Amino acid sequence: MERRFNVTGLCIPEEDYMVDISGKIMQIKKLIDNRSYFTINRARQYGKTTTLAMLRRALKDEYTVAKISFEGLGDESFASAEKFCITFMELVQHALSFTTVEKEYTEKWLNNSVTDFKSLSSHITEMCKDKKVVLMIDEVDKTSNNRVYLHFLGILRDKFLSRKAGADYTFHSVILAGVYDIRNIKLKMIEEGVYTPNVTENKIFNSPWNIAVNFNVDMSFNPAEIATMLIEYEKDHNTGMDFPVISNEIYNYTSGYPFLVSRICQIIEEELDRDWTAKGVQKAVQVLLFEKNTLFDDLFKNLKNNKDLSEFMYKLLILGDKRSYVTYSSAVSLGDRYGFLINKDGKVAISNRIFEILMTDYFMEEDLFNKKQVNHVEQYDVVRGDTFDMELCLRKFAEHYAEIFNDKDIEFLERHGRLVFLSYLRPLINGQGFYHIESQFTDSRQMDIVVDFGKQQFIIELKLWHGQQYQAKGYEQICGYLESKGLDTGYVITFDFRKDKKIRKADRKPKWIEVNGKKLFDVII
Numbered sequence: 118m119e120r121r122f123n124v125t126g127l128c129i130p131e132e133d134y135m136v137d138i139s140g141k142i143m144q145i146k147k148l149i150d151n152r153s154y155f156t157i158n159r160a161r162q163y164g165k166t167t168t169l170a171m172l173r174r175a176l177k178d179e180y181t182v183a184k185i186s187f188e189g190l191g192d193e194s195f196a197s198a199e200k201f202c203i204t205f206m207e208l209v210q211h212a213l214s215f216t217t218v219e220k221e222y223t224e225k226w227l228n229n230s231v232t233d234f235k236s237l238s239s240h241i242t243e244m245c246k247d248k249k250v251v252l253m254i255d256e257v258d259k260t261s262n263n264r265v266y267l268h269f270l271g272i273l274r275d276k277f278l279s280r281k282a283g284a285d286y287t288f289h290s291v292i293l294a295g296v297y298d299i300r301n302i303k304l305k306m307i308e309e310g311v312y313t314p315n316v317t318e319n320k321i322f323n324s325p326w327n328i329a330v331n332f333n334v335d336m337s338f339n340p341a342e343i344a345t346m347l348i349e350y351e352k353d354h355n356t357g358m359d360f361p362v363i364s365n366e367i368y369n370y371t372s373g374y375p376f377l378v379s380r381i382c383q384i385i386e387e388e389l390d391r392d393w394t395a396k397g398v399q400k401a402v403q404v405l406l407f408e409k410n411t412l413f414d415d416l417f418k419n420l421k422n423n424k425d426l427s428e429f430m431y432k433l434l435i436l437g438d439k440r441s442y443v444t445y446s447s448a449v450s451l452g453d454r455y456g457f458l459i460n461k462d463g464k465v466a467i468s469n470r471i472f473e474i475l476m477t478d479y480f481m482e483e484d485l486f487n488k489k490q491v492n493h494v495e496q497y498d499v500v501r502g503d504t505f506d507m508e509l510c511l512r513k514f515a516e517h518y519a520e521i522f523n524d525k526d527i528e529f530l531e532r533h534g535r536l537v538f539l540s541y542l543r544p545l546i547n548g549q550g551f552y553h554i555e556s557q558f559t560d561s562r563q564m565d566i567v568v569d570f571g572k573q574q575f576i577i578e579l580k581l582w583h584g585q586q587y588q589a590k591g592y593e594q595i596c597g598y599l600e601s602k603g604l605d606t607g608y609v610i611t612f613d614f615r616k617d618k619k620i621r622k623a624d625r626k627p628k629w630i631e632v633n634g635k636k637l638f639d640v641i642i
Contacts, residue, residue: 206227
């Protein structure tokens with residue numbers, strides 16, 4: 118059977134090209150060897166199910182592994198303690214029937230006399246008395262009514278503590294995998310309207326899983342790990358690709374987000390005639406940005422349905438409002454849960470370039486700046502074949518900007534001027550190029566935009582006027598950035614909102630200047 122790149126569900130090495138995650142599996146196994154209980158909480162399509170499957174393979178000779186899932190169970194299975202207990206035992210029995218565990222033991226897992234959590238606790242004691250049973254529960258947050266489930270976790274917690282005291286037998290290790298951290302499951306229930314706090318349940322619901330150890334395994338793929346998948350592919354197809362170049366280019370856009378990594382490879386293989394070059398990766402990113410998939414649908418849904426999160430992401434991405442990575446902030450917690458945010462040297466940052474582009478486009482569509490739209494120059498004026506005339510583009514933008522906006526718009530433009538430019542730029546490069554905001558250089562005073570168009574790359578710095586000294590410092594900064602990119606030419610747009618019109622209009626003609634050996638096209642608006 119010919120292997121393929123797979124982005125729909127579980128991946129297995131016999132059928133799919135996969136990143137070698139053996140190092141991650143060994144890190145997780147150490148937690149199990151230490152009899153730890155823990156959670157694996159990552160965003161959608163982050164490889165949780167595949168990781169559990171590979172972990173089960175690594176444990177099968179040493180442990181009795183029951184991997185179950187709450188996917189598709191529905192509310193009925195959680196309607197009462199009795200129904201949950203029956204469902205749970207059936208799931209465990211079914212999981213063990215696909216292992217080498219003796220049939221007699223497997224059949225004993227379904228016990229019709231178990232009708233409540235007290236009897237289930239006794240049953241677990243009996244079944245784990247002489248075996249090291251590892252319980253994995255995937256999609257733990259799929260049910261809309263978690264009340265019964267949380268009582269079940271309370272039983273597991275109490276048995277874990279009793280085992281520590283030498284007074285019980287229970288699962289050797291328990292792993293819960295899902296998007297929501299079980300420690301925040303009560304918040305999820307309140308959000309969904311299925312839980313109202315009451316005094317008698319607070320003890321269980323406040324800390325249903327406080328026995329869990331921290332799970333610090335990085336489940337994203339670094340460039341070296343991405344290369345392991347490409348090497349396996351190359352063994353079958355002999356394309357002659359440069360592994361370091363391709364893996365680094367994929368990482369530059371995805372930051373190792375598992376779905377995005379595999380989808381880019383799949384596009385190159387299936388839609389781009391196996392163009393395994395850096396340019397092929399960029400083409401695949403273009404295709405990916407314009408497609409509909411469940412990950413992107415969730416991204417837009419979560420921005421639309423969470424006003425605080427949307428405003429936070431707007432301030433971070435567009436206004437350059439850098440924040441410390443404070444996990445008790447509700448917006449940061451949501452952004453982290455959905456895979457939007459990462460901790461970068463103690464500061465909040467967007468997790469990858471593809472999400473940056475998608476969210477910027479989203480804000481362009483949804484934000485207030487749509488009330489005034491800059492007229493667009495015809496694309497053929499600035500696009501000639503495979504080349505883009507950025508100088509002409511910026512000259513035209515300055516002209517149209519002056520025609521459309523006036524002094525009454527200053528308050529609006531101070532906040533939204535950058536998106537006005539991006540809304541102007543996007544249709545011109547659409548289909549042949551794309552841009553991203555270089556978030557590590559973004560702050561409240563400037564924004565660096567990288568535009569890729571064919572073989573061309575442009576660096577554009579958007580700034581607010583904050584005085585001549587700051588302007589000179591900004592020129593030096595973009596020169597340093599150009600140097601890091603190996604480029605000699607850059608572009609600077611400064612939005613000048615000084616009240617004195619004569620000063621503002623004195624030097625607005627776009628011009629080329631030279632700073633530190635770099636050519637800068639300087640536009641003051």
